[in-house]
Amino acid sequence: MGILVDQDTRVIFQGLTGATATRMAERAIASGTRVVGGVTPGKGGSRHLSLPVFDSVAEAVAETRPDATGVFVPPAQAAAAMIEAIEAEIPLVVCVTERVPVLDMVRVKQALAGAKTRIIGPNSYGIITPEACRIGVMPDRPHKPGRIGIASRSATLAYEAVAQTTRVRLGQSTSLGIGGDPVHGLDFVDCLDLFLADPKTAGIVLIGEIGGRAEQDAAAFLEDRRPKKPVVAYVAGMNAPPERRMGHAGTVDLLGQGEAIDKIRALEKAGVIVVESANLIGHAMRQALDGAS
Amino acid sequence: MNLHEHQAKSLLRDFGLPIPQGGVATTPEEASALAQVLGGQGWAVKAQIHAGRRKQAGGVRFADSREAVVEAARELLGRPLVTGQTGREGLLVKSVYVETAAEIEQEIYLAALVDRAAGCLTLIASPTGGEKVEAGLAAGEGLVRLSPDAGMAPRDADFAAMASALGLSGDTAEAAAGVLAAVWKAFLELDASLIELNPLAITKSGALAVLDVKMVLDDNALFRHPELEALRDEDEVDPQEREAHRFEMNYVRLDGDIGLMVTGAGLCLATIDMIKRRGGEPANFMDVRPVASGAQIAEGLRILLRSPRVRVILVNAMGGGILRCDTLAEGVAEAYRTAARKLPIVFRGAGTAKELGEMTLRNQGVPAAVFDDLGEAVDEALRLAKTGAA
Numbered sequence: 276m277g278i279l280v281d282q283d284t285r286v287i288f289q290g291l292t293g294a295t296a297t298r299m300a301e302r303a304i305a306s307g308t309r310v311v312g313g314v315t316p317g318k319g320g321s322r323h324l325s326l327p328v329f330d331s332v333a334e335a336v337a338e339t340r341p342d343a344t345g346v347f348v349p350p351a352q353a354a355a356a357m358i359e360a361i362e363a364e365i366p367l368v369v370c371v372t373e374r375v376p377v378l379d380m381v382r383v384k385q386a387l388a389g390a391k392t393r394i395i396g397p398n399s400y401g402i403i404t405p406e407a408c409r410i411g412v413m414p415d416r417p418h419k420p421g422r423i424g425i426a427s428r429s430a431t432l433a434y435e436a437v438a439q440t441t442r443v444r445l446g447q448s449t450s451l452g453i454g455g456d457p458v459h460g461l462d463f464v465d466c467l468d469l470f471l472a473d474p475k476t477a478g479i480v481l482i483g484e485i486g487g488r489a490e491q492d493a494a495a496f497l498e499d500r501r502p503k504k505p506v507v508a509y510v511a512g513m514n515a516p517p518e519r520r521m522g523h524a525g526t527v528d529l530l531g532q533g534e535a536i537d538k539i540r541a542l543e544k545a546g547v548i549v550v551e552s553a554n555l556i557g558h559a560m561r562q563a564l565d566g567a568s
Numbered sequence: 569m570n571l572h573e574h575q576a577k578s579l580l581r582d583f584g585l586p587i588p589q590g591g592v593a594t595t596p597e598e599a600s601a602l603a604q605v606l607g608g609q610g611w612a613v614k615a616q617i618h619a620g621r622r623k624q625a626g627g628v629r630f631a632d633s634r635e636a637v638v639e640a641a642r643e644l645l646g647r648p649l650v651t652g653q654t655g656r657e658g659l660l661v662k663s664v665y666v667e668t669a670a671e672i673e674q675e676i677y678l679a680a681l682v683d684r685a686a687g688c689l690t691l692i693a694s695p696t697g698g699e700k701v702e703a704g705l706a707a708g709e710g711l712v713r714l715s716p717d718a719g720m721a722p723r724d725a726d727f728a729a730m731a732s733a734l735g736l737s738g739d740t741a742e743a744a745a746g747v748l749a750a751v752w753k754a755f756l757e758l759d760a761s762l763i764e765l766n767p768l769a770i771t772k773s774g775a776l777a778v779l780d781v782k783m784v785l786d787d788n789a790l791f792r793h794p795e796l797e798a799l800r801d802e803d804e805v806d807p808q809e810r811e812a813h814r815f816e817m818n819y820v821r822l823d824g825d826i827g828l829m830v831t832g833a834g835l836c837l838a839t840i841d842m843i844k845r846r847g848g849e850p851a852n853f854m855d856v857r858p859v860a861s862g863a864q865i866a867e868g869l870r871i872l873l874r875s876p877r878v879r880v881i882l883v884n885a886m887g888g889g890i891l892r893c894d895t896l897a898e899g900v901a902e903a904y905r906t907a908a909r910k911l912p913i914v915f916r917g918a919g920t921a922k923e924l925g926e927m928t929l930r931n932q933g934v935p936a937a938v939f940d941d942l943g944e945a946v947d948e949a950l951r952l953a954k955t956g957a958a
Contacts, residue, residue: 299889351791373857376789377682378759384687385720400888412858412889414920429834431886434919435942455833457684484834487684511837514844516820516853552845553838554942 276475277404277449278424278466279367279393280343284408287341287365288313289332289348289356292323296347299371299412300324306415308408311339332356332363343367345401345410353397354379361392368460369410370396380458387460394460399452400430411452413437421446423560424470426463427482428455428489432511432553436480439557445564448476453489463493471502478505478560481547483538485512490538497545505563506547509556510538569785570618574665575799576783580763583754585747586776590667592616599641602666603634610669612779613640615649617659618804620782623699625651627661630669637666659804670777675767676734677701678747680755689755690714691748695734697767710735714748722752736770743776744768758796759789808871815867816860824849825953827872827881827911829865829900831856831891839884839946848950851878858890865899873907880952882914882945883936885925893917893925901932912937912952916945 280286286303290296291313301324304310312327312335319330329335332344344365348356353372360368361383375397387394395402401411405418413430417438423445427433430452437450448470453461463481470476483490490510497506513535539549550559571579574592581587589606593599603611615627622628627649629640641664648658677697683690691714694701712733718726724745731744747768755763762784769777790797802810812819818833826848830836833855840850852872856865872881883900887893897915904913915936917925929936937952939945 295890302889350788374788376759376792377761377786378689378756378789381682381687381689381720414887414889416920417918427834429832430888431830431832431835431919432838434886434888435835435838438918457682458687482834484837492685509838511834511841513841515837515840516822552842552943553835554842 276473277407278469278473278476279449279451280402280404280408280410282307282407283309284343285309285311285339285341286343286345286408286410287311287335287339288345289360290346291315291326291328292318293347295412296345297324299345299347300326302415303409306409307406308410311341332359332365336363336365341365343369343410346370346372346396348372350374350376354383357383357394358386361386361390364391366392368392368394369399369401370394370454370460371399371401371412372396373398375456377456377458380456384458393465395451396454396460398456398459399454400433402449402451403447404449405447413450417441418450419446422448422475422477423480424448424466424473424476424478425450425480425482426466426470427452428484429482429511432482432509435553436482436556439554440480440560443557443561445478445557445560448473457487463489464496467493467496467506471500471504476504478507478564480556480560481506481508481542483508483510485510485515485535486533488533490533491541494538494541494545494547497547501546505560507556507560507563508542508547508549509553510535510542510549511553569787569790569796569800570804571783571785571799572616572618572801573614573781574616574663576763576781577778579758579783580750580754580778580781583750585750585754585778586743587778588668588670590665592663593641593666594645594663596638596641596645599664599666600634600638603631603637606666606668608668611637612667612669613637613644614665614667615644615661616663616665617649617654617661618801619651619653619659621652622649625649627651640664641666662803670769670779671772672767672769673772673774674770675700676744676770678751678765678768680751680760680763682761686716688716688720689752690716691730691752693730693734701766724749727752740770740774740776747776747778759786759792760784761786808875812854812868812871815864816857817864817868818853818855818857819868819871820853822850822852823877824851825877825879826949827851827875827878828884829854829856829869829872829881830884831858831886831888831896835884835886839882839942842942842946843950846946846950848946848953851875856891856896858888860891862895862898862902865896866903869900869903870907873903873909873911878911880912880914880949882949883916884942884945885915885917887918887920887922887925889920892921893919894921894928897925897928901929901934904934905932914939914945914949914952916940916942
C-alpha cells in the first residue's frame, strides 16, 4: 500500500547506465523494487545489472510494460527524457535531475496538459514506499514500513522527518519529494489528495519552505476538506538570508513569492499542526495520533 | 546570473526594444566624451551595480551640461553605493552608464517572469511605474496581466489587449504591444528568469523608451548560451560565495558567530531557524550539494575556519543516497588537520554512514562534540559560541 508505488510497480530507469543511476538501481533492486529495464540511447540491446537496456522509452515500454520510470539523465537532456516518457504514456515519471532550465520545465508542463502521466520532480529525491518500491536517491536507512505519508520540497529535511517518524515507531506509508524547482510536477495538494484516500496512511507530514504558494494552496485544500487524519507541517526559512528569500523575485513581489510566516499562518488556520523546529516533527505526529485514538 | 543595466540594454536592443542611445564609462573623462558623442541637451549618468533602488540612493544622476556629466561620474565612480538592495557595505561602482535623457510623460512597469503555479511564462504590467510601482501594486492599483488563456503561444491580439488594458491607445498602444511581444521573445531566446523594465517611459512626444532594465538569466540554462557567460561580473559576488560555489556549495555570508555546514538547502534553513529561535546568530548559510567530494568539502570548511567572526562550527550531516556522512567527515577532518586556526566543532550525523562518519572524526583526531539529536547539537553550538571554549 502507500501511494503511487508499491511492491507490484514495474520500474525502468532512464539513463540506467550512468554512475548514479546504476547505484540507485542496485539499491532499488536490493530492497525489493521490481526494476524491469533501462533506457540509454546508443546502448540498446545490451544488458546492465542483468537488465535489458533499450535505445528509446517507446521500445522499453513495448517490451517491459513499466508503471513508472526514474529519470536519471543530465540537465540538458532531462526535459526531452520526461517528454519521451509522457508520449510513451508511462503513468509515473520521477525526475531526480538537478539544475533543469526553468523554461524546459515550462515545456514539459505544456506536454503534460491532457496526458495521463504524473510527474514527480525534477530536483526531487524521488519516491519510496519502504521495502516495496524506491525510485530515487534517498538513503534506505532510516525508512521503515508504516503509517505516515511524507511530502517534502527538501530532500534532507524529508530524511529528517523519516528518521523521526521511524524513531517514534510510526514508520512511513510513502515518502516523496515534490522537488525544489519553481516549476514542477506533483504538488502538495496532489499528495494530500492521494494520502487522504490511502487507507494505510494514518497521518501526513508536509515539509515546505520559502518561495511559491504550494503551502498556501495546500492550506486552502485542507480548509475545504477538513480531514480526520492529522497533518503536521514544518516550513523552513523563517530566518532565511535575504539573498535566499528574494531569489529572482525582482523589485516587486509580484506573484506572492511566499514568506514563511504567511505559509505558517495559512496552514495553522486550516487546522494543520505546524511545528516551530524541524526536530519536533516525529514527536508532534506521535502526539496527534495518540490524542486522536 | 544578474546582468548590469548596460548589458541587458545591449541584449534587448537586438530584439528591437526602444532603448535610448548610451554607453559605458569608467572615468569622468570617458563619460564626458560619451555625452559629446551622444549629443542632445540632457543625459542620465547611472551607477552600474547588481542592485535595484539606485535612484533613491543617488546612484542615478541627471546632467544638463557636459560639466555636470563629469561631476556626476566623478561622484559615483570608485565608491561603494548603498541601496535598499545592497546591504550595509554597498557595492563598488566601477562603471557608469551615460545615456540620452528622455522627457517623461508617463512611467510604466513591465515584468516578464515564470508563473510557478501555472508553469507558464507571463507578463505583468502596471500603468504606475518608476519609483511609485511598489506603492501602486501594494494598493492593488491597475495590475495588468497577459491573458492566461494565451498559454505559451500568445498572439499579437493578446499583446494588443494588454497594451489597451494599460490605458494606452493609438500609436503608443501599438508600440507598447510591440514591446510586449519583443520582451516575450527575448525571454525565451535568452533563457531569462526575469526581465523587468522599470520604467518603460512614454515620452512627451508619445514615443516609448526603456529607461531601466533589470535582467536575470537562468544559471541552469547557460550551457545553451556560452556567449552570455562572458557577461558574468564576478566582482559583484562576495568572494567567499564565489569560492564556495566552485566547491559545490551554496554559501551566503551572514553576520553571526556560528559557522554552518549542512547537507541540503532546506535543512540548512531549518538549522538557521533553530539557532535563531534559541537566541544564537549563524555566521553563514552553507548548503553542501550531494555531488561534493571530500576534497571540496574540506575547501568549504576552510572558508569557515578562516572567517574571523566564526567561533564555533556546526556540521549538520544528513547522509543521503549520494552524499554520505563519512565523505563529509573525511572533508571536515582534512580541513581541520591542516588548519592554522582550530575552532570547536559540533558534528551531528544522521542517515547514511553516520557511524562511519563519527569514527572518521575520532580516528583522525578531530575533537568534535558528536550528537544524534539536532536540538542538542544546536544547544551545544550556542553554548560554545558564548564561552568560546570546548
